[in-house]
Amino acid sequence: MHVKVAVVGAGFGGLGAAVRLRRLGVTDLVILERAGAVGGAWRDNTYPGCACDIPSHLYSFSFAPNPHWPRSFSGQPEIRRYLEHLTDAFGLRPHLRLDSEVTAARWDADALHWEIETGTGPLTAEVLVSATGPLSEPSLPDLPGLDRFPGAVFHSARWDHTVPLRGRRVAVVGTGASAVQFVPEIQHEVTELTVFQRTPPWVLPKPDRPITAAERALHARIPLTGTLRRQLACGVRELQVGAFTGHPARMRAVERLAALHLRRAVADPELRRRLTPDYRLGCKRVLLSNDWYPTLARPHVRLVDSGLRAVRGATLVAEDGRETTADVLVLGTGFRITDQPIAHRVTGAHGTTLAHEWRDGMAALRGTTAVGFPNLLTVIGPNTGLGNNSMILVIEAQLAYLADFMRKLAALAPPGGRAALTPRPEAVRAWGGLMAARLANSVWNTGGCRSWYLDARGRNTTVWPGTTAAFRRATEQVDLAEYEVLRREAVVARG
Numbered sequence: 501m502h503v504k505v506a507v508v509g510a511g512f513g514g515l516g517a518a519v520r521l522r523r524l525g526v527t528d529l530v531i532l533e534r535a536g537a538v539g540g541a542w543r544d545n546t547y548p549g550c551a552c553d554i555p556s557h558l559y560s561f562s563f564a565p566n567p568h569w570p571r572s573f574s575g576q577p578e579i580r581r582y583l584e585h586l587t588d589a590f591g592l593r594p595h596l597r598l599d600s601e602v603t604a605a606r607w608d609a610d611a612l613h614w615e616i617e618t619g620t621g622p623l624t625a626e627v628l629v630s631a632t633g634p635l636s637e638p639s640l641p642d643l644p645g646l647d648r649f650p651g652a653v654f655h656s657a658r659w660d661h662t663v664p665l666r667g668r669r670v671a672v673v674g675t676g677a678s679a680v681q682f683v684p685e686i687q688h689e690v691t692e693l694t695v696f697q698r699t700p701p702w703v704l705p706k707p708d709r710p711i712t713a714a715e716r717a718l719h720a721r722i723p724l725t726g727t728l729r730r731q732l733a734c735g736v737r738e739l740q741v742g743a744f745t746g747h748p749a750r751m752r753a754v755e756r757l758a759a760l761h762l763r764r765a766v767a768d769p770e771l772r773r774r775l776t777p778d779y780r781l782g783c784k785r786v787l788l789s790n791d792w793y794p795t796l797a798r799p800h801v802r803l804v805d806s807g808l809r810a811v812r813g814a815t816l817v818a819e820d821g822r823e824t825t826a827d828v829l830v831l832g833t834g835f836r837i838t839d840q841p842i843a844h845r846v847t848g849a850h851g852t853t854l855a856h857e858w859r860d861g862m863a864a865l866r867g868t869t870a871v872g873f874p875n876l877l878t879v880i881g882p883n884t885g886l887g888n889n890s891m892i893l894v895i896e897a898q899l900a901y902l903a904d905f906m907r908k909l910a911a912l913a914p915p916g917g918r919a920a921l922t923p924r925p926e927a928v929r930a931w932g933g934l935m936a937a938r939l940a941n942s943v944w945n946t947g948g949c950r951s952w953y954l955d956a957r958g959r960n961t962t963v964w965p966g967t968t969a970a971f972r973r974a975t976e977q978v979d980l981a982e983y984e985v986l987r988r989e990a991v992v993a994r995g
Contacts, residue, residue: 504528505906506616506625508602508842511540513631513879513895515583516561519590520899524906530625531592532618534601538587541635542579547659547678548685550576553706553788555733557726558890564589565726567719573708573788606847607874612918612988614875626918627909629902630842631879634962637836641673645811655831656682663828665689671816671824673808674832675701677787682832684791692800694816694824698807699949700774702758702781706788734968737889741967744782744887748943751781765793774805782887783947837962838862838955848873849922862961863932865923865982866975867894868901874922874986875909877902883935884971885953885962887944893968901975908978916990927982938965 504526507514510533518531537543552559556569559579564586570578587593597620604617605628614628638655646653652663656678669692672679679695680703687693719726743750758781766772775796777784796803806818816824843855850857850872857872862882864870869877877898884894905921913919939945939960944953953962964971 501530501621501623502613503530503623503625505530505627505629506614506623507531507629507631509533509540509631509633509636509879510535510538510587510596510598511542511631511633511636512561512583512892513633513898514540514629515586515590515592516895516899517629517631517879517902518592518595519561519563519586520903521906522590522592524903526906529595530623531596532600532602532616533596533598534619536598537584538596539580539583540633541657542576542583544636545576545657545659545678546661547656547682549681550678551681552579553677554890556711557730558733559892561586561892562727562730562896565719565723565730567723567726568716569711571708571710573706602842602845604845604847607849607876609849609986610988612874612920612986626920627875627877627906628846629877629879630846632840632842633880634837634840634885635835637841638831639834639836640831641808641833643808643811645813648813649811649829650814651827651829653829653831655833657835665828667691668827669825670694670828670830671826672696672830672832674834675699676832676834677785678834679832680787680789680792682830684789684795687795687798687801690800692802692826694802694804694826695796696804696806696808696816696818697774699779699784700777700805701784701787702755702777703761703787703789703792704754704758705761706790708788708790734889734893738967738969740888743943745938745942745965748780748782748941748947751943755781762793766797768797771797771803774803777949779949780943780947782943783949784951784953785887834952837952846873846876848876861955861957861959863928865928865931866901867964867971868898868975869921869923869983871923871925871928874920877905882961884964886968887953887963889968894964894971897968897972897975900972901978904977908980912985912987914987914989918988920986920988921978921980921983922986923983935965936960939963 507517510531514531521529556574560566566582600618600620602618606615608615613624613626616623638657654660665686666689668690670690671694673696675697804818806820809819810817814825844853846854864881867881867884879898909919944963945960953960955961
């Protein structure tokens with residue numbers, strides 16, 4: 501099987517790429533999805549209380565607005581239904597190949613195409629779009645004795661709903677974006693709940709409420725009202741970017757709001773002290789919750805302000821030596837952001853994997869294309885993450901870049917032949933230098949914390965250091981001066 505474009509992943513990035521390609525007239529495409537349904541992270545994360553921390557009208561594609569969002573911050577079921585609807589509304593089902601995990605992809609320099617191995621057989625593609633997303637693979641801690649824990653152990657992104665929690669002693673490792681949602685939900689069921697906190701997060705009130713039937717009717721009848729609601733939510737966040745990127749001291753006012761939020765919920769001054777971060781707000785992901793602090797103040801909930809060091813049978817040993825016993829262990833330990841599994845499976849023109857080329861840090865031109873990997877585009881690639889806005893805005897910008905990439909390829913290909921674009925090393929180095937310079941004074945680099953925004957070497961290869969409008973301008977079109985053009989003439993059959 502040969503296709504013009506193979507898209508890996510059927511979450512927001514992959515489905516959005518397929519929609520954009522079809523609108524461009526590219527219908528010779530396949531969407532390779534490892535699971536049995538679309539949805540990506542919103543299919544996999546089914547933990548109690550799973551919801552988005554970006555306003556609903558901003559967490560959807562501009563070309564596919566949803567006037568029927570039930571809440572200002574929608575939950576996982578509603579977001580997954582949105583993606584299923586998107587798949588049907590834009591006719592993507594025929595392009596889907598489900599249960600087809602990509603196990604390997606290798607660039608053929610002679611044929612100018614990608615040779616792809618999947619769980620349902622091989623295929624070739626002229627262009628490969630990696631849209632697996634940074635939240636696709638859980639990060640599991642390397643804890644001595646974890647494999648000998650006698651009870652159930654699972655990551656929050658692989659929640660085991662067959663494990664009963666009622667009347668059990670449950671321990672949670674991590675206090676990130678997932679934990680602040682599921683911990684308040686499960687505390688009603690458990691007998692004892694222990695939360696291991698390596699570093700306290702900054703938590704702000706979540707301005708969530710039901711969207712009234714009148715509002716939904718208005719958005720359905722007059723779509724412009726939904727658009728304005730989206731633009732307002734985006735504009736507020738765009739105004740905050742300057743504080744994140746160049747003036748972290750401006751975050752002090754927001755820190756005071758967070759401190760007030762904590763003081764109102766937790767009466768015990770000692771517990772408040774243990775829950776107060778010692779780094780600048782924004783250095784780690786800012787969390788939104790109205791029930792995280794009240795939960796930790798409940799009598800059957802115990803906060804261990806130390807990381808988990810080892811597991812000895814049913815006993816969990818913290819780094820400071822404190823011990824607790826649990827029947828169930830839930831790992832809220834995040835994802836493999838800077839070491840994504842797909843990078844180990846993609847082999848480029850030099851015979852090396854993307855993971856090998858990125859061994860000293862991820863690098864991609866405009867967050868999308870990598871040196872030595874012709875016709876490979878990554879959606880949500882290096883330095884495209886946002887610290888305070890919707891990733892859907894970044895995805896749409898990258899899809900515009902993908903569309904122009906495809907237009908350029910078509911114009912450059914010889915009659916009956918093929919073309920490929922591979923970014924010049926000097927262009928990628930220049931782009932990486934620009935990212936590093938812009939991030940140097942950002943709160944993510946100078947805020948005094950250790951976060952998943954930084955790789956193992958301490959480099960920030962994750963965050964975009966600017967507004968979404970600036971990213972959109974940077975990815976409006978492909979600059980051919982930044983690329984080397986490869987061509988393959990048409991092969992003429994000889995009789």
